[in-house]
Amino acid sequence: MQIILRQFGDCNIRRAEPSDLIPVMEINLKTLPEHYSDYFYESLLAEIPEAFIIAEIGEKHVGYIMCKTEYGFSNFKKLGFVKKGHVVSIAVLDEYRKKGIGKALVEESVNGVKLKNCDEFYLEVRCSNNDAVRLYEKLGFMIRQQLNAYYRDGEDAYLMAIELN
């Protein structure tokens, strides 16, 4: 059964299912230079379906966010060891951007990682990706670190994070 999280206009935001993975991979191929194996998508869906979310208009997949969880040092507290949600990838097809879909995907993934009792949520974003950095800042994420040459092409990333409790 499909779990619809929210609807606005003609757009449904819902949890992904195995049959959504091929369309998600197609959006990823069209929108981002970082790609993953089929197995990786499947494993994220199995690990944390609460934060693997898609946006759909009619029958068309227009966006997705997928996350994982991990334990590690806090991005906020000195010496704190915490459970963290981690955005692996988010994208909205070009022609459907600036309608609030990206914001809805991030907000619902925040709810998803909270259900997994994560203390913090973080992501990496290209320093040049102003649209994404602005979106995350509006949602309360803060730049906590600059990661030198994080991407294969040598570009730096910002590590942005939010405390959930």
Ligand code: COA
């Ligand atoms: N009318 C006009 N503008 C609107 C709007 C509406 N109804 N609803 C939202 N917006 C604006 C928001 O205020 C925001 O404006 P700002 O950039 O000035 O702050 C902007 O649209 C984007 O917000 P939103 O619509 O929620 O995000 P999006 O659906 O455009 O998706 C990304 C944002 C980053 C996911 C999208 O640009 C993308 O897929 N980029 C390529 C992949 C990528 O870079 N992923 C991130 C890797 S870390």
